[in-house]
Structures are given as structure tokens and as C-alpha cells.
Amino acid sequence: MSVKAIGLFSGGLDSILAVKVLQEQDVDVVGVTFETPFFSSGRARKIAGSIDLPLRVIDITQSHLSMLKAPPHGYGKNMNPCIDCHALMLETAGMIMDDAGADFIFTGEVVGQRPMSQTGGSLRLVAKLSGYDGLVLRPLSALLLPPTGPESEGKVDRQRLLDIQGRGRKRQMALADEYGISFYPAPGGGCLLTDPAFSERLRDLLRACPDPSVRDIELLKLGRHLRISRDVKIAVGRNREENEAILGITHESDIILSVRNVPGPVVIIPGGAGMDEVERAAAVCAFYSDASRDAHVQVLARGNHAERVVETTPMDAEEVRSMIIERRLKNGNAGAIHSNKS
Ligand code: SF4
Numbered sequence: 607m608s609v610k611a612i613g614l615f616s617g618g619l620d621s622i623l624a625v626k627v628l629q630e631q632d633v634d635v636v637g638v639t640f641e642t643p644f645f646s647s648g649r650a651r652k653i654a655g656s657i658d659l660p661l662r663v664i665d666i667t668q669s670h671l672s673m674l675k676a677p678p679h680g681y682g683k684n685m686n687p688c689i690d691c692h693a694l695m696l697e698t699a700g701m702i703m704d705d706a707g708a709d710f711i712f713t714g715e716v717v718g719q720r721p722m723s724q725t726g727g728s729l730r731l732v733a734k735l736s737g738y739d740g741l742v743l744r745p746l747s748a749l750l751l752p753p754t755g756p757e758s759e760g761k762v763d764r765q766r767l768l769d770i771q772g773r774g775r776k777r778q779m780a781l782a783d784e785y786g787i788s789f790y791p792a793p794g795g796g797c798l799l800t801d802p803a804f805s806e807r808l809r810d811l812l813r814a815c816p817d818p819s820v821r822d823i824e825l826l827k828l829g830r831h832l833r834i835s836r837d838v839k840i841a842v843g844r845n846r847e848e849n850e851a852i853l854g855i856t857h858e859s860d861i862i863l864s865v866r867n868v869p870g871p872v873v874i875i876p877g878g879a880g881m882d883e884v885e886r887a888a889a890v891c892a893f894y895s896d897a898s899r900d901a902h903v904q905v906l907a908r909g910n911h912a913e914r915v916v917e918t919t920p921m922d923a924e925e926v927r928s929m930i931i932e933r934r935l936k937n938g939n940a941g942a943i944h945s946n947k948s
Contacts, residue, residue, distance in 0.1 A: 620714030696736035861909035870895025
């Protein structure tokens with residue numbers, strides 16, 4: 607009977623090589639990749655197709671979101687809870703393994719490649735946290751780790767596994783050549799939780815709303831974000847595409863603002879707000895419009911099946927700057943606010 611394995615597959619070179627190393631031992635391999643609002647399966651789907659790897663795509667949004675609010679092992683440099691995220695992915699892959707009657711799980715992780723999540727200790731920890739300790743094989747670094755079940759049971763020949771470690775890519779690139787793999791994506795990228803500006807928005811959202819919806823998260827990807835009061839945040843579209851995208855994800859409870867008679871952004875107040883905040887949002891909307899600094903501007907505010915016109919003037923640039931959520935980033939580009947007047 608053939609040996610079967612389920613592999614976490616990101617579409618990156620290491621995950622491709624892990625598949626190849628096991629296929630070389632006639633292991634029947636199926637890939638699994640994940641989707642959440644923070645990362646997608648696009649790259650994995652594309653690469654799996656190009657190497658004929660059967661791939662399962664699993665949406666783990668809900669379990670990932672609930673873990674993300676308070677990850678037991680904390681965040682990395684940004685809002686990336688890599689230890690608990692990996693453990694969740696392994697746990698999910700383990701359940702797929704159980705269902706499919708497969709023999710073990712594997713990943714393309716390399717010891718020492720990432721400071722938080724890929725030290726030898728971290729790799730052992732996530733395997734343990736997943737509940738599938740002993741069944742998680744890392745073919746590229748297996749010789750640097752204790753033997754796993756499939757190795758001890760002879761399902762996989764440990765001698766034919768590898769001892770790659772560190773951040774360098776030379777050995778992986780040489781292996782890619784050996785396997786005739788000429789197309790593979792550059793390492794890294796792809797997870798919004800490692801992005802400082804996105805992380806700051808997310809931090810701000812979780813402080814104000816400990817139980818955000820998927821729509822709240824999707825909104826973090828669009829426009830400029832300004833906290834105009836303790837409880838109210840707005841998002842301002844930066845171009846026509848973003849304006850349309852914001853309008854595409856509105857809820858009934860939101861208030862949408864736009865200036866009358868001059869070009870300007872769409873501003874959304876997610877979940878609505880009181881009159882004071884609507885007026886502040888209207889002044890921000892006017893600031894980012896083409897109206898001149900001292901113009902009297904009419905801003906249309908729509909929401910809850912009603913609309914009204916707010917008479918305002920563009921908000922002062924410094925006041926706008928002080929409300930931009932990413933301004934708290936030390937090296938961020940939050941200072942780069944743009945309007946026709948700044
Ligand atoms: S970088 Fe993102 S997807 Fe990768 S383990 Fe960390 S949190 Fe999860």
C-alpha cells in the first residue's frame with residue numbers, strides 16, 4: 607500500500623522542494639493551502655497546477671480570526687501570530703490527514719530560516735501545539751530534527767531527507783536545478799499580518815472592536831484610515847477604484863459621505879455615528895476633495911435609509927494628520943497625506 611502524506615503548500619520554493627523530495631520516495635502527496643482575509647491561495651493554486659500537485663484549499667477565516675485576537679504565543683514583529691498560525695494550519699492539515707487515511711503531514715519549513723517561527727524549538731513547538739506531534743515531517747531539515755513517526759516506521763527513508771538550515775537559499779536553488787524547476791516565486795510576502803501599516807490598522811481595530819467581522823477586516827485593505835473619535839473610525843477612498851470597492855462592501859448601518867459639486871472621495875463611517883462625528887467626517891471628506899481650502903462645501907451623508915447635507919469647510923491638514931491611524935508608526939509613511947491642498 608502506498609504511503610500518503612498531506613503537505614502544507616504555499617507555492618514557495620521550499621514547499622515545492624518538500625513535495626519533490628517525498629515524491630522521489632514514491633510518497634503519494636496532496637497539498638493543502640489556506641485562505642483568510644490576510645493571505646490567499648492564489649500563488650499555491652497556480653504553482654500546484656504547474657507541478658501537477660493535487661491541492662486542497664481550505665478557508666480558515668473564522669478559526670484564524672478568533673486565534674488572532676489573543677494568540678497564546680504572541681505576535682511577531684507586526685501582527686503576525688506565526689507560531690499559533692502555523693499550529694492552526696498543521697492542526698487543520700492533521701484533520702485532513704485523518705479523514706484521508708494519510709500517514710503523516712509535512713511542511714517545507716527550514717530550520718533557522720525565520721527568527722520567530724522556524725527555529726528548531728519553534729518547529730517542535732508548533733508540531734506539539736497542533737496535536738500531531740511525531741507526525742509532522744520537515745523533509746528539507748529532517749536530519750537536524752528528531753526522527754518523526756513516518757521515519758521511525760520506515761514509511762520514509764530518513765537517509766534521503768535533507769539537513770538544510772539558515773536563511774540562505776543556495777542549496778534550495780541548487781536542488782531546484784536538479785529537479786528541473788525553473789519557475790518559482792521570490793520568497794516572502796503574501797501575508798498582510800507582516801505589513802507594518804496594515805498591522806497598525808488592525809491593532810487599532812481590535813482595540814476599538816474586539817470582535818471584528820470579516821467586512822471590518824476587508825475594509826482595512828482600502829483607503830486611508832482615520833480615527834475621528836475614540837469609538838469612530840472612517841475610511842477614505844484614495845481613487846475611483848477604492849471608492850467603488852468601499853461602496854461594494856457597505857452595510858445598512860454604515861454612513862457614506864461624498865462631496866457635492868466637486869470631485870472627491872467616498873468616505874465610510876462603518877457602523878454609523880452621531881452627528882458630531884458625521885460632521886467631522888464631512889470636514890475630512892471635504893479636505894480630500896478638490897474644493898479649495900476656504901471653500902464652503904456641501905457633503906452628502908447617506909445611511910439608515912436617510913440622507914442629509916452637511917455644510918462644512920475642509921478640515922485643517924494638521925488635524926487630519928493627527929487622526930491617521932498609521933501615524934503611530936515610527937518609520938511609516940503616515941505623514942504622506944495627500945489632497946489637492948496639502
Ligand atoms: S506570516 Fe502570516 S501566514 Fe505565515 S505563519 Fe505568520 S501569520 Fe501565518
